[in-house]
Amino acid sequence: MLQSHLQDTWVTPTATDASAAEVRDAITGDLVCHVSSQGLDLAGALDHARGVGGPALRALTFHQRADLLDALASAVRARREELYALSARAGATLFDARYDVDGGIRVLRDYATRARRELPDAPYLVEGPAERLARGDDFLGVHLCTPSPGLMLQVNAFNFPVWAPLEKLAQALLAGMPSVVKPATPTAYLTEHLVRIVTEAGALPPGALQMIVGSVRPALDLLLEQDVLSFTGSAATAETLRTQPNLVARSIRFNAEADSVNAIVLAPDVQPGSPLFEAFVREAVTEMTVKAGQKCTAIRRVLVPQEHELAALDAISAELAGVSIGNPAAEGVRMGAVVSLEQREDVRRAARAIADSGRFVHGDPDKVRVVDADPERGAFLDTMLISADPDAAAPHEVEPFGPAATVMAYRDTTHATDLVARGRGSLAASVVSDDLAWTLAFVQDAAPWHGRLHLMDSANMAQTTGHGSPLPALRHGGPGRAGGGSEMAGTRGVLDLMQRTALQASPRLLDALRPADPA
Numbered sequence: 001m002l003q004s005h006l007q008d009t010w011v012t013p014t015a016t017d018a019s020a021a022e023v024r025d026a027i028t029g030d031l032v033c034h035v036s037s038q039g040l041d042l043a044g045a046l047d048h049a050r051g052v053g054g055p056a057l058r059a060l061t062f063h064q065r066a067d068l069l070d071a072l073a074s075a076v077r078a079r080r081e082e083l084y085a086l087s088a089r090a091g092a093t094l095f096d097a098r099y100d101v102d103g104g105i106r107v108l109r110d111y112a113t114r115a116r117r118e119l120p121d122a123p124y125l126v127e128g129p130a131e132r133l134a135r136g137d138d139f140l141g142v143h144l145c146t147p148s149p150g151l152m153l154q155v156n157a158f159n160f161p162v163w164a165p166l167e168k169l170a171q172a173l174l175a176g177m178p179s180v181v182k183p184a185t186p187t188a189y190l191t192e193h194l195v196r197i198v199t200e201a202g203a204l205p206p207g208a209l210q211m212i213v214g215s216v217r218p219a220l221d222l223l224l225e226q227d228v229l230s231f232t233g234s235a236a237t238a239e240t241l242r243t244q245p246n247l248v249a250r251s252i253r254f255n256a257e258a259d260s261v262n263a264i265v266l267a268p269d270v271q272p273g274s275p276l277f278e279a280f281v282r283e284a285v286t287e288m289t290v291k292a293g294q295k296c297t298a299i300r301r302v303l304v305p306q307e308h309e310l311a312a313l314d315a316i317s318a319e320l321a322g323v324s325i326g327n328p329a330a331e332g333v334r335m336g337a338v339v340s341l342e343q344r345e346d347v348r349r350a351a352r353a354i355a356d357s358g359r360f361v362h363g364d365p366d367k368v369r370v371v372d373a374d375p376e377r378g379a380f381l382d383t384m385l386i387s388a389d390p391d392a393a394a395p396h397e398v399e400p401f402g403p404a405a406t407v408m409a410y411r412d413t414t415h416a417t418d419l420v421a422r423g424r425g426s427l428a429a430s431v432v433s434d435d436l437a438w439t440l441a442f443v444q445d446a447a448p449w450h451g452r453l454h455l456m457d458s459a460n461m462a463q464t465t466g467h468g469s470p471l472p473a474l475r476h477g478g479p480g481r482a483g484g485g486s487e488m489a490g491t492r493g494v495l496d497l498m499q500r501t502a503l504q505a506s507p508r509l510l511d512a513l514r515p516a517d518p519a
């Protein structure tokens with residue numbers, strides 16, 4: 001029975017094995033743990049965050065909070081091998097595990113450096129130069145960013161059990177807010193191990209980090225006006241949480257990072273066989289196979305000009321044929337399993353729904369050859385490339401959260417931008433082209449539908465960090481279906497978590513606050 005970490009103590013729920021949820025190994029099907037929040041004092045945990053963790057963090061300056069991020073990063077780095085090993089139980093290869101674990105460490109380090117460089121050695125920030133608000137010079141206006149005396153409740157998705165809590169913690173800690181983390185059930189044991197590493201290292205002040213394993217629903221009614229609910233998961237769950245009556249009644253801040261049907265668009269100027277075309281193929285295949293396609297930013301739609309459709313289908317299929325699937329511990333395995341047998345069923349259903357408007361060009365939802373594992377006990381799936389009618393609904397609506405993508409041919413630029421927009425808002429899209437005019441026209445139409453656009457050309461293709469990688473310097477989050485949220489975006493994201501209060505005052509008062517200004 002997985003424990004929760006509440007009020008700086010490890011607590012076991014009162015549930016029995018029979019009444020708790022079972023979590024199974026994605027590779028072997030063996031039982032890993034039971035998960036439940038039955039009998040946990042959730043109200044006590046939230047009070048502890050507000051009464052103990054919050055005051056301790058608010059008393060620190062931005063630079064002292066940055067030191068906490070460094071301490072956290074060092075603690076996780078020192079024991080990251082344990083997290084890699086455990087990640088294999090969730091179906092992850094070593095590469096996938098590093099993406100999650102080292103990616104989380106990098107966000108912490110990045111934010112610590114940024115905070116020291118861009119924020120003052122003070123607990124709050126006076127933003128920008130003062131504005132003159134009247135004819136004379138004695139009545140000025142600025143914005144003051146102060147930490148909210150509340151907590152961040154993180155409700156996380158299963159696919160990034162280490163990166164997601166660390167990425168949210170980095171911003172919350174800098175903003176002076178304690179966190180209560182609720183990991184998704186299928187990978188809760190990984191977040192639990194992360195929290196053990198952090199607490200055993202004594203990296204954070206009491207009350208700054210707590211973790212609720214199991215259902216967090218009763219805690220939603222206990223959130224208050226100064227709290228933030230930071231959600232990552234499916235659009236369906238986001239919809240439920242967004243309209244939760246307590247959230248609505250108290251105007252509680254809600255950030256949603258939801259699913260999206262992300263696209264890559266090959267422009268007409270890129271000739272099959274060219275280095276840029278090869279880079280496009282590698283990008284599509286990487287996105288399908290890293291973490292077995294279980295990335296919120298993963299490419300689900302591959303849009304190509306009609307004249308290059310066959311070449312794209314052939315090239316991507318050929319590359320997928322070389323991907324070896326199986327036990328992450330076995331030599332040469334490039335793709336592991338999806339997280340659970342239930343997830344495998346979900347992906348199969350989604351892929352079939354899309355293929356109804358087309359056909360499977362590579363892979364079969366019901367068959368897979370695996371290395372050193374039982375394909376039935378483990379949650380293995382073949383990579384699946386679907387060719388579909390671009391004007392059908394399913395490829396733009398259904399998110400197969402696994403190793404599947406759909407190739408669709410567009411007629412002209414307008415058709416391509418219309419198709420991209422049919423995702424109703426996405427986290428990220430890639431455009432592959434050396435044609436500046438085509439790309440600029442496409443960007444203007446596609447940008448409002450996307451949180452991030454990754455524009456790949458012959459000049460940057462060797463340096464790109466890839467379609468799927470959210471970076472601390474840039475905004476992560478997308479409009480519409482993608483949740484309408486925003487995370488990271490450098491220190492702007494930290495300030496957005498704080499209360500921004502307009503101050504109208506005399507220069508004497510503003511000068512007294514000014515030592516907090518980075519200038």
Ligand code: NAP
Binds near residue numbers: 157182215401483
């Ligand atoms: P999910 O089923 O929506 O669950 C997400 C989280 O919400 C889990 O912790 C879950 O807990 C919890 N939850 C579910 N129903 C709830 C309720 N009524 N009240 C409170 N909490 C509730 O998503 P998932 O299957 O874990 O993750 C996969 C999805 O996440 C994909 O669609 C993917 O695109 C999306 N995702 C988006 C991003 C992004 O940054 N935009 C990142 C990663 C993943 P339990 O597990 O205990 O039910």
